[in-house]
Amino acid sequence: MNHHDADITDGVVVFDGQGAKTMDSAVATLKQMGMEICTVKKDEGVIEGSIDSDKVQQLKTVPGVCYVRSVFTYTADYPTGDPRDQDGPEPAIERDEE
Numbered sequence: 001m002n003h004h005d006a007d008i009t010d011g012v013v014v015f016d017g018q019g020a021k022t023m024d025s026a027v028a029t030l031k032q033m034g035m036e037i038c039t040v041k042k043d044e045g046v047i048e049g050s051i052d053s054d055k056v057q058q059l060k061t062v063p064g065v066c067y068v069r070s071v072f073t074y075t076a077d078y079p080t081g082d083p084r085d086q087d088g089p090e091p092a093i094e095r096d097e098e
Contacts, residue, residue: 005086006076007053014067015045022064023047029062 015026023042030037030047033055039048045066051059059068078084 004075005078005084008050008074008076009053009056009070010050010072010074011048011056011059012067012069012071013047013049013059013062013065014069015047015064016066017045018064026062026064030059033058033062035059 013026013030015023023040023045027037027040027047030049030051033051035047035049035051035055037047037049039046041047053073056068056070059065076084078086
């Protein structure tokens with residue numbers, strides 16, 4: 001069976017370098033948008049993380065964003081019981097006994 005819970009994009013968001021306070025605010029905003037942050041480089045104005053692919057374009061609307069780069073996009077299949085699981089458990093396979 002083909003499982004498809006979400007399309008996820010790993011990406012890099014580059015900011016205009018207006019200081020640490022701006023970066024702290026940006027991290028909070030990106031988290032509210034659903035981005036899982038993995039790296040914050042305040043001195044370089046760069047945040048790396050993963051977000052639903054549908055939301056990549058919205059990243060460009062965050063104040064101070066200069067550039068958004070999609071690095072890798074993939075299909076996620078979360079395990080049964082995970083709140084992100086959209087398709088539920090895989091149905092049991094019926095076998096004919098001969």
